[in-house]
Every structure is written in C-alpha cells, then in structure tokens.
Amino acid sequence: MWGVGEMKKGLLLLGVLLLMFIGLRWNSAPFLSVQKYHCLQTGILSQDYFSSITTCVGNLLRDKFCARAIIDHVKKEFPAVSKVMVTYRPSAVQVKIYAHNPVCCVNNSLVLTSNNELFAKDTFSKRALCTIPDIVVAQESMAKSTSILASLLQELPSDFNQNYDLEFVNEHCVYLVDKQEPCFTIISSMDQKKTSQLLAHCESVKKNIKERKGFDKTFKWAADTRFAEYIIVYRV
Numbered sequence: 001m002w003g004v005g006e007m008k009k010g011l012l013l014l015g016v017l018l019l020m021f022i023g024l025r026w027n028s029a030p031f032l033s034v035q036k037y038h039c040l041q042t043g044i045l046s047q048d049y050f051s052s053i054t055t056c057v058g059n060l061l062r063d064k065f066c067a068r069a070i071i072d073h074v075k076k077e078f079p080a081v082s083k084v085m086v087t088y089r090p091s092a093v094q095v096k097i098y099a100h101n102p103v104c105c106v107n108n109s110l111v112l113t114s115n116n117e118l119f120a121k122d123t124f125s126k127r128a129l130c131t132i133p134d135i136v137v138a139q140e141s142m143a144k145s146t147s148i149l150a151s152l153l154q155e156l157p158s159d160f161n162q163n164y165d166l167e168f169v170n171e172h173c174v175y176l177v178d179k180q181e182p183c184f185t186i187i188s189s190m191d192q193k194k195t196s197q198l199l200a201h202c203e204s205v206k207k208n209i210k211e212r213k214g215f216d217k218t219f220k221w222a223a224d225t226r227f228a229e230y231i232i233v234y235r236v
Contacts, residue, residue, distance in 0.1 A: 010057050015092065015226070034121045037057060038092055039057055041097040041099070043125055044125060045099050046125050047121065049124075053074060055073060056077060056129065061093060062221075080119050084096070084097060085098075100114050101113060103149070104134070104135050106118065106136075107135075109121055109138060111123065112146060134166075135167070136151065136167040136168070136169075151190070153188065154173070164176040174188045174189060181206060183219065184215070186202045186223045191226075198225060202225065220236040
C-alpha cells in the first residue's frame with residue numbers, strides 16, 4: 001500500500017509528464033516520426049479546395065512543423081478555413097478542417113460567408129451551395145455588399161428563395177422577383193421591414209392580377225412596398 005506522501009508524488013509526476021506531453025505536441029515538432037496523416041472536413045469545402053489543404057498539411061508535417069504552426073499556416077493560406085484541429089496519435093496525425101459557413105451565392109460566381117467575406121464559388125461543395133440562396137448584386141454595389149447582404153437576409157423569411165429571386169441594386173432598391181410569375185416583382189428597400197405578412201399581402205396582389213388575366217408577355221407588374229402604410233402596384 002502506498003502512503004499519502006507516495007500517492008502525492010505519483011500524482012505530481014503524472015501531472016508533469018502530462019504537461020510535457022501536451023507542450024511537446026502543441027509547441028514543438030512532432031517527437032514521433034510522422035508516417036501517416038488524415039485530413040477530415042465537414043463537407044462544406046469543395047474536393048479540389050480540400051485536396052489543396054491536404055497536400056499543404058502533408059508538406060508541413062514532412063517539414064516537422066508543430067501543431068500551432070500548421071494551424072496558423074493553413075488558416076493564412078486558405079482563408080475559407082475557420083478552424084483547424086491537430087491531433088497526434090500513435091498510428092497517424094489527424095487534422096480536422098472547419099470552414100466558414102456559406103450564407104449566399106452572389107452573381108453565380110462568389111459566395112458570401114458568415115464572416116462577411118467573399119470567396120470563389122468553386123471553394124465550396126455542391127452540397128453546401130444547394131442550401132443557400134442565389135442573389136444578383138449590381139456591380140456598383142459589390143464593394144459594400146458584404147456588410148449589407150447578411151442584414152438583408154435576416155430581414156427576409158428563411159424560405160423566401162423558394163418563391164423569389166433576390167436582386168440587390170442598392171440600399172434603396174431591392175427586387176424580389178416571383179419565381180412562378182416572373183412578370184411580378186416586389187420592390188423594397190433596406191429600411192422596409194420585409195416580413196412574412198408583407199409578402200403575403202403582395203401574394204394577394206399577384207393573385208388579384210392573375211385572376212384578371214393581367215399577366216402577359218407585354219407588361220411587367222411591380223408592387224412597391226417602400227411606403228409606410230400601403231403598397232403601390234403599377235405596370236412597367
């Protein structure tokens with residue numbers, strides 16, 4: 001039987017060894033020869049982008065970079081990456097890659113992410129892209145769109161893209177083009193609250209026009225909601 005003193009010494013020695021192990025793993029080059037490594041991701045990044053990360057990680061491990069250096073290098077080289085976790089195991093090194101969440105696709109070529117940055121569309125997987133709305137942004141508004149689009153999407157119902165195509169011209173002109181009746185467009189602004197109730201009123205207006213056979217290839221209809229208490233409907 002160990003005495004109290006021996007138990008304390010044993011626990012102290014175990015704690016020191018554990019701290020040394022963590023310190024070596026985190027701040028130093030791997031003290032075990034790295035023969036194998038595995039990179040994992042959540043499925044947000046495209047295969048090509050992820051393959052580039054995997055190759056980079058392999059080169060860093062071969063050059064005996066420590067965990068902290070690997071994390072910093074990967075996040076700098078691949079800015080779509082939000083978090084990297086490196087775990088050293090006896091059989092292999094495991095590197096988990098997390099990406100910034102895509103929020104919307106812009107002009108069918110860029111993707112806005114949750115950290116308000118734009119990335120090339122091919123950075124993300126098709127599975128991730130199919131869950132976000134597509135937005136058309138006027139070129140003159142592209143420079144400031146990153147700080148505006150997230151707020152705009154928060155104003156809209158989460159399922160708006162099932163019924164409307166969104167076009168952002170500027171803060172004073174936002175178009176919601178009806179997918180079933182492309183001749184019908186709701187006009188709003190950043191100041192206007194785009195609630196489900198407002199969209200329901202516009203749906204009633206569209207239904208009324210349709211019942212009167214007002215939709216044809218000659219005219220387009222606009223429902224302007226940029227007024228305090230009423231909607232102005234007119235033909236374009």
